Amino acid sequence: MAEARRLFDQMPVRDLVSWNTLIGGYVRRGLPGEALEVFWRMAEDGTLAPDEVTMIGVVSGCGQLRDLELGKRFHGYVESNGVRCTVRLMNVLMDMYVKCGDLERAKSVFERIDGKTVVSWTTMIVAYTKFGLMDDARRVFDEMPERDAFPWNALMAGYVQCKQGKEALGLFHEMQEAKVRPDEITMVNILSACSQLGALEMGMWVHHYIDRHRLSLSVTLGTNLVDMYAKCGNIEKAIHVFKDLPEKNALTWTAMLCGLANHGRADEAIQYFRRMIELGLQPDEITFIGVLSACCHAGLVKEGRDFFSLLVSKYHLERKMKHYSCMIDLLGRAGHLDEAEHLVNTMPMEPDAVVWGALFFACRMHGNITLGERAAMKLVELDPSDSGIYVLLANMYVEAGMKKKADKVRVMMRHLGVEKVPGCSCIELNGVVHEFIVKDKSHTDSDAIYDCLHDITQQIRHTANMIDICATG
Structure with missing residues (x-):
């Protein structure tokens, strides 16, 4: 120019x-x-x-x-x-x-x-x-007289951004049925959806598709592959893909070290961070979330303090809420509850539920009921309708032998009309993610599923009885 x-x-x-x-x-x-x-x-x-x-x-x-x-x-x-x-x-x-x-x-x-x-x-x-x-976005999409890959990708990216990975995968299947050829952006969107859902089987299919159609493995696509394998539980494959990538940037290194941190491989995560710095790559806020998480998993308090300081002093980055929650979790797990509470009280922003939750769990772990109660009350203030905190507070009292206080919490829940949120889980089968909620019968195969569950339960009970007989015999 x-x-x-x-x-x-x-x-x-x-x-x-x-x-x-x-x-x-x-x-x-x-x-x-x-x-x-x-x-x-x-x-x-x-x-x-x-x-x-x-x-x-x-x-x-x-x-x-x-x-x-x-x-x-x-x-x-x-x-x-x-x-x-x-x-x-x-x-x-x-x-x-x-x-x-x-x-x-x-x-x-x-x-x-x-x-x-x-x-x-x-x-x-x-x-x-x-x-x-997203409903309005889908309506506009459906009204289009003709579509190329761009609107498919735009809607898919929207589902991913809104954490609706299941809908993104469903749209991808529609795209295949419409015989619209996916491009690199499609692959990135689908890998992100797989990462959200833990859909390893679908993620592997995408990887094979990339190889089969000889799509250029750009830095962005390679980074998303690493991230998908790490988040879907196959950290070894993530490492393999990372090492084979022809080109890597700071985001690629960050995805790899965050994956290692989440799999409890703290030493390797920190090694990747140091190697990244040696190569002259600039870490960002997410990179530091990764190394602080690694320190938290491994209980590396000194190293965590050092990284928390370097974030500002050397790299001139702004500490975000997640950095504070990682650090408070690290200090709390290690038993430095006073230091953790001081950090909460001196944060430049208002602590969120994740921060107070980290402090609460540390108090529960170390039996500090007084501080645990304070953290729990802050969580209740943030969301009085969240049943989870009442349940956790009651459990903390039970673990401390304070049954009367636990009963009071349960009475309070009934008085406030707070109900325990049903548990939810999902599995991936043949590239489709199925979601299950406690006592839910909306699935088309629910009768067969409950019959199978009944059979498995009976087998478990029979096995348990046999073990008891052998033990007493």
């Missing part, structure tokens, strides 16, 4: 095409400030009136800057000055409003577009997914 700008500045006469080319070039390279500076120079010159191409450039720049007010001004200029409103310009206006968080204006523009393109429909899908309105 520097050379293009130099040539532009040397031009004795500039026409509208030259102004638009420079503005568009800056926007395409993610330099919206420079694009707008050129536009204001053009406006000051006053010899040329902006056209729809000019507006596409400056409105795109407003979207990149998340400058809603300026974007609205340009939209007003378009409407009041007779600028030709092409579908492409309308799409860019929609995109700007979506990026700036104004869903209503994005909808208004969408509804006024004659001859909507795939880009128009896809932008509206993205708008709804950004606000978590």
